[in-house]
Amino acid sequence: MPQLVSVIIPTYNYGRFIAEALRSVLVQTHPPSEIIVIDDGSTDDTGEVVAPFSEQVKYIRQENAGVCAARNRGVAESKGELVAFLDADDIWEPTKLEKQVAKFAADSRIGLVHCGMREFDDETGETIRVHLDGGEEGVAENLLLWEGPVIVGPGGTVMVSRKAFDEVGGFDERMKVGEDWDLCYRIARRFKVGFVAEALVNYRSHGAAAHHSVENMERGMTIFYEKAFVDPSVSHLRRRAYGNFYKVMAGSYFHARNYRKFASHAVRSIWLRPSNLGYFLAFPLRRYRK
Amino acid sequence: MYEKKDPSLPTLTVVTPAYNQADFLRDTIESVLSQDYPNIEYVVLDDGSTDDTPRILAEYGDRFVWESQKNMGQTPTINKGWGQTRGEIITWLNSDDTFYDRGSVSTGMEYLTANPDVGIVFGDSMFTEADGTEIEPTRPIVDFTFKKMVLNCENSISQPSAFIRREIVAKVGDLDPKFYYFMDWDFWLRAGIYYKIEHIDAILSTYRLHADSKTVAQSKKAAPELEYMYQKYFARDDIPAEIRAVEKQAMMNMCFTSGGYYLKGGDTVNAGKMAAKAFEHYPKGKYAFANLHKYLYCRLGNSPIYRKSRELVRGPQPTY
Numbered sequence A: 001m002p003q004l005v006s007v008i009i010p011t012y013n014y015g016r017f018i019a020e021a022l023r024s025v026l027v028q029t030h031p032p033s034e035i036i037v038i039d040d041g042s043t044d045d046t047g048e049v050v051a052p053f054s055e056q057v058k059y060i061r062q063e064n065a066g067v068c069a070a071r072n073r074g075v076a077e078s079k080g081e082l083v084a085f086l087d088a089d090d091i092w093e094p095t096k097l098e099k100q101v102a103k104f105a106a107d108s109r110i111g112l113v114h115c116g117m118r119e120f121d122d123e124t125g126e127t128i129r130v131h132l133d134g135g136e137e138g139v140a141e142n143l144l145l146w147e148g149p150v151i152v153g154p155g156g157t158v159m160v161s162r163k164a165f166d167e168v169g170g171f172d173e174r175m176k177v178g179e180d181w182d183l184c185y186r187i188a189r190r191f192k193v194g195f196v197a198e199a200l201v202n203y204r205s206h207g208a209a210a211h212h213s214v215e216n217m218e219r220g221m222t223i224f225y226e227k228a229f230v231d232p233s234v235s236h237l238r239r240r241a242y243g244n245f246y247k248v249m250a251g252s253y254f255h256a257r258n259y260r261k262f263a264s265h266a267v268r269s270i271w272l273r274p275s276n277l278g279y280f281l282a283f284p285l286r287r288y289r290k
Numbered sequence B: 001m002y003e004k005k006d007p008s009l010p011t012l013t014v015v016t017p018a019y020n021q022a023d024f025l026r027d028t029i030e031s032v033l034s035q036d037y038p039n040i041e042y043v044v045l046d047d048g049s050t051d052d053t054p055r056i057l058a059e060y061g062d063r064f065v066w067e068s069q070k071n072m073g074q075t076p077t078i079n080k081g082w083g084q085t086r087g088e089i090i091t092w093l094n095s096d097d098t099f100y101d102r103g104s105v106s107t108g109m110e111y112l113t114a115n116p117d118v119g120i121v122f123g124d125s126m127f128t129e130a131d132g133t134e135i136e137p138t139r140p141i142v143d144f145t146f147k148k149m150v151l152n153c154e155n156s157i158s159q160p161s162a163f164i165r166r167e168i169v170a171k172v173g174d175l176d177p178k179f180y181y182f183m184d185w186d187f188w189l190r191a192g193i194y195y196k197i198e199h200i201d202a203i204l205s206t207y208r209l210h211a212d213s214k215t216v217a218q219s220k221k222a223a224p225e226l227e228y229m230y231q232k233y234f235a236r237d238d239i240p241a242e243i244r245a246v247e248k249q250a251m252m253n254m255c256f257t258s259g260g261y262y263l264k265g266g267d268t269v270n271a272g273k274m275a276a277k278a279f280e281h282y283p284k285g286k287y288a289f290a291n292l293h294k295y296l297y298c299r300l301g302n303s304p305i306y307r308k309s310r311e312l313v314r315g316p317q318p319t320y
Helices: A015-026 A046-053 A067-076 A095-107 A139-145 A162-167 A181-189 A213-226 A232-255 A259-272 A272-279 A283-289 B022-032 B052-057 B074-083 B103-113 B145-152 B168-173 B183-194 B220-232 B247-264 B268-282 B285-287 B289-300 B304-314
Strands: A005-010 A034-041 A057-061 A081-083 A110-121 A129-130 A159-161 A192-205 B011-016 B039-047 B065-068 B089-090 B098-099 B116-126 B134-137 B161-167 B197-210
Touching: A005 A015, A005 A067, A015 A034, A015 A046, A015 B183, A034 A067, A034 A213, A034 B065, A046 B103, A057 A067, A057 A283, A081 A095, A081 B052, A095 A110, A095 A192, A110 A162, A110 A181, A129 A192, A139 A181, A139 A272, A139 B134, A159 A162, A162 A181, A181 A213, A181 B098, A192 B220, A213 A232, A213 B065, A213 B161, A232 A259, A232 A272, A259 B197, A272 A283, A272 B039, A272 B089, B011 B022, B011 B074, B022 B039, B022 B052, B022 B098, B039 B052, B039 B074, B039 B103, B039 B145, B052 B065, B074 B089, B074 B183, B089 B103, B103 B161, B103 B197, B116 B168, B116 B183, B145 B161, B145 B183, B168 B183, B247 B268, B247 B289, B268 B285, B268 B289
Parallel strands: A005 A034, A005 A081, A034 A057, A110 A192, B011 B039, B011 B089, B039 B065, B116 B197
Antiparallel strands: A081 A159, A110 A129, A110 A159, B089 B161, B098 B197, B116 B134, B116 B161
8 A cells, every 4th residue: 555645835935825734734644754845936935934844844945947847846856656736825634645545545546636625715714615526537538628527626636646647757847827737637548536525625715826817828728738639549539629628718718808819719619519609609698697 | 710609510611702893892791791600701802803892891801801812813713712711611602692691601501510411502592683672583493403403404503502511622623713604513513423412492692683794794605615514524434323324415405505595695606506416415305395495496596586476475574
């Protein structure tokens, strides 16, 4: 049974949150074998905040290189057979590692285990949403198609086996958005996925949370698709995947009040997947109801 | 350190977390100080109020323990108050609630003394207007059982009327600061796993409905917290078998309750989603009329047709 878990915490200017994150790791019922903080060139007090934890935490500082590079560096510096990622502004429940390790132990073909997530308001502490709709079967296809249950909050809930991480080559450092979606897809293509249907991660919703423009998201996901469809065995899903992707993008552009891009993506979506027409026809009605 | 006035009786610790409710605070304090029960250890923690609260507390001098602290939120404040006190029985009284009459504490304490196997006892409450005018008592409770409370997803325990054995905190933990609306409800759920909870048929407190009342004003925002509370609860591995046996029905009812919250907050989209989720948890639920009614309510409750037909059947509904 794999027991050794390395916890990787990439951080950039989250000095005000990271102590709480670290405390939530230190009280785990299945204690990790090592905790590695990769400080991605923070300009705040992160170093001082982490200093009192120096006995339990390995602190590595690097020049700012982005979250993917920080996570890859963390994995390279670690030794555990299992690797769990934690964002410095999130908080784990005490049984998070224990329950995910148990999933790995139950089936040696599993390469990734994710779990439910509770989104809370940083100012008041109120619960905003509970995400429990994660998948185990067919996750890779769902990730490609934006259909059905996928990976819950990929950045903060996943634990991967070192074997799976190394085999797919870690995070793609070219990507700024969607890198977690991409890694999960590549692992889910080759390994089984496990899901703990319980909110074991508390996801902090705050103004400074990596807030990406829709354009950046589109760029990131386009890289993801370009890579995914190199594989001919999924080429039959291409139209459906892009059709759904443009549908989601159209919605995001509408939300961002970019109505020109909304229209062009809606047209592309319907062209690729005519059945999406219904979605767009009902669009004004849904907006009105909200 | 609190000294008992009557060493033969247990002490009740009452903690009042006070945050910017100076208008109501005096009523709360007076209702505690005027109790006829001898051993009451009273602590008021001013959670960084910016109104008259500190001045009012200063007026009382050393008649009870009080302290002004930097704002940390209601739940952590109550936990802190419990942590620095010693009473064998504990409770908290929010700064807009009061004990009902002089004998309220005695009623609860006598019950716990006479029934050593009971962990929490609670009575009813009286809703009042902001100015203290009585409206009506809380819904009558018939044959309270913990199982029924979990199953129906109703918080039937009126918090300011509840008296809690301190040992429960050691066993199941403090109030959980992750809860903003339902820290009491979550605590009852955990306590009920190991301790008996019983109801006394008496009004022991008042519950003030006013513009800032958390649960009244913000029902829509409470919905996701309810869902979180139930999923977290049933993920525990120490749930008694008779509760575990009704998990699916309980989750269904949670969806209906939370759908109702969304609806009251005007969010018809999420109310409908919760209604659909309800029958995913317990598909057989569809065959009971009461559940279908709840389902339709979540789906259509805000529509004029539904309201009109309900008015025809039941007469006009109160608006508070």
